[in-house]
Amino acid sequence: MDITQFVAGSIGQWKSQRSAHHMIFGHFEAVRSEIEIVALTIDNPAVIELCQAYNFDPSQADSPFQMSWEGESDWDESEVLKGSTVLVPIPDPNLPDRGQLLRDRGYAETIPAAAQYHITADDVFVLTTEYDRAAAEERIWFVNPNLRFRVATIKTSDGTGVVTASFSSELRSLAKT
Amino acid sequence: MDITQFVAGSIGQWKSQRSAHHMIFGHFEAVRSEIEIVALTIDNPAVIELCQAYNFDPSQADSPFQMSWEGESDWDESEVLKGSTVLVPIPDPNLPDRGQLLRDRGYAETIPAAAQYHITADDVFVLTTEYDRAAAEERIWFVNPNLRFRVATIKTSDGTGVVTASFSSELRSLAKT
Numbered sequence: 001m002d003i004t005q006f007v008a009g010s011i012g013q014w015k016s017q018r019s020a021h022h023m024i025f026g027h028f029e030a031v032r033s034e035i036e037i038v039a040l041t042i043d044n045p046a047v048i049e050l051c052q053a054y055n056f057d058p059s060q061a062d063s064p065f066q067m068s069w070e071g072e073s074d075w076d077e078s079e080v081l082k083g084s085t086v087l088v089p090i091p092d093p094n095l096p097d098r099g100q101l102l103r104d105r106g107y108a109e110t111i112p113a114a115a116q117y118h119i120t121a122d123d124v125f126v127l128t129t130e131y132d133r134a135a136a137e138e139r140i141w142f143v144n145p146n147l148r149f150r151v152a153t154i155k156t157s158d159g160t161g162v163v164t165a166s167f168s169s170e171l172r173s174l175a176k177t
Numbered sequence: 178m179d180i181t182q183f184v185a186g187s188i189g190q191w192k193s194q195r196s197a198h199h200m201i202f203g204h205f206e207a208v209r210s211e212i213e214i215v216a217l218t219i220d221n222p223a224v225i226e227l228c229q230a231y232n233f234d235p236s237q238a239d240s241p242f243q244m245s246w247e248g249e250s251d252w253d254e255s256e257v258l259k260g261s262t263v264l265v266p267i268p269d270p271n272l273p274d275r276g277q278l279l280r281d282r283g284y285a286e287t288i289p290a291a292a293q294y295h296i297t298a299d300d301v302f303v304l305t306t307e308y309d310r311a312a313a314e315e316r317i318w319f320v321n322p323n324l325r326f327r328v329a330t331i332k333t334s335d336g337t338g339v340v341t342a343s344f345s346s347e348l349r350s351l352a353k354t
Contacts, residue, residue, distance in 0.1 A: 015203070017198045017203060017205065019196030019198070019205060019207075019344060021194045021196070021344075021346045023324075023346065023348060026192070026194060026209065028194060028196060028207040028251075030196075030205040030207075032203065074205075120297070120298070120299045121297070121298050121299070122297045122298070122299055122301065124299065143330060143339060143342075144339070147200075147339055147342075149328060149342065151326060151328065151344065153320060162320055162321070162324055165320075165324075165326065165344075165346040167196060167198075167328065167342075167344030169198045169200065169342045171200060
């Protein structure tokens with residue numbers, strides 16, 4: 001599986017159940033959300049702008065997409081978790097199974113973060129992002145074309161401690177159009 | 178990583194948080210448990226008996242172990258989930274990264290089930306078990322020597338539907354002795 005196939009398989013609407021394990025106190029958190037992933041063309045202004053911000057030529061982009069989510073956590077049911085981000089894969093020209101993933105906002109902090117991705121021989125998409133005070137790793141794979149799993153860990157930036165581990169099961173909620 | 182290293186890394190006591198996602202109704206379940214994994218020798222009577230039940234010679238066994246657990250679910254806090262099982266890996270003599278895992282009881286049904294395992298290039302231990310009416314897959318990996326993740330899926334036996342997906346984070350709770 002390459003990045004083009006991975007993104008193509010991800011396009012659509014997904015119903016997500018996410019469980020977070022807060023390791024230090026052993027707490028559970030449950031989040032339900034709807035996720036929409038839409039393909040963007042490389043001449044989309046948001047894609048061009050993002051490439052320029054990271055000093056890449058838009059022609060180096062492969063399969064950019066926009067991800068939007070809306071959900072709620074059992075920790076605070078009054079708060080609606082809602083957001084949207086543009087993501088632009090820039091494959092390594094020499095190593096087709098790896099590259100960078102540009103995005104217009106990070107998950108854990110608000111500064112833009114370029115993440116490193118690679119796809120394992122087992123078709124797991126692995127994304128690592130370094131932040132100022134933390135590092136995130138996500139492992140995403142398809143169980144079948146209509147079910148994605150995502151395991152995310154947030155570690156302290158020195159890599160010693162895992163602070164949060166979370167698991168999302170994402171079930172396709174509408175037929176792929 | 179081979180089966181010997183995988184089992185050696187697993188010996189000890191673990192504090193487990195498990196989140197199950199029941200896919201059809203979108204339910205969450207949270208289970209907390211203590212897991213203890215103890216190495217057994219191949220001359221242990223339980224190991225010999227299990228090998229004989231599956232028509233293997235005990236000399237084919239590598240790193241047998243006993244796993245015990247005790248926990249409770251937020252679905253029924255009065256019920257104590259408790260059990261113990263003996264597991265015996267039988268590596269394939271020709272393919273060192275795969276083999277069978279014998280155990281004296283299955284997770285989903287009570288008949289003994291021989292499971293197939295393999296270890297990916299990415300050091301994920303993948304276990305698949307076929308039952309009469311269901312199939313289970315577990316993927317277990319170490320995030321670091323003191324943290325294991327386990328993603329399990331229960332599918333209908335024809336493979337079409339995933340019924341339950343679960344994620345366990347298992348944190349070493351005592352120094353390895």
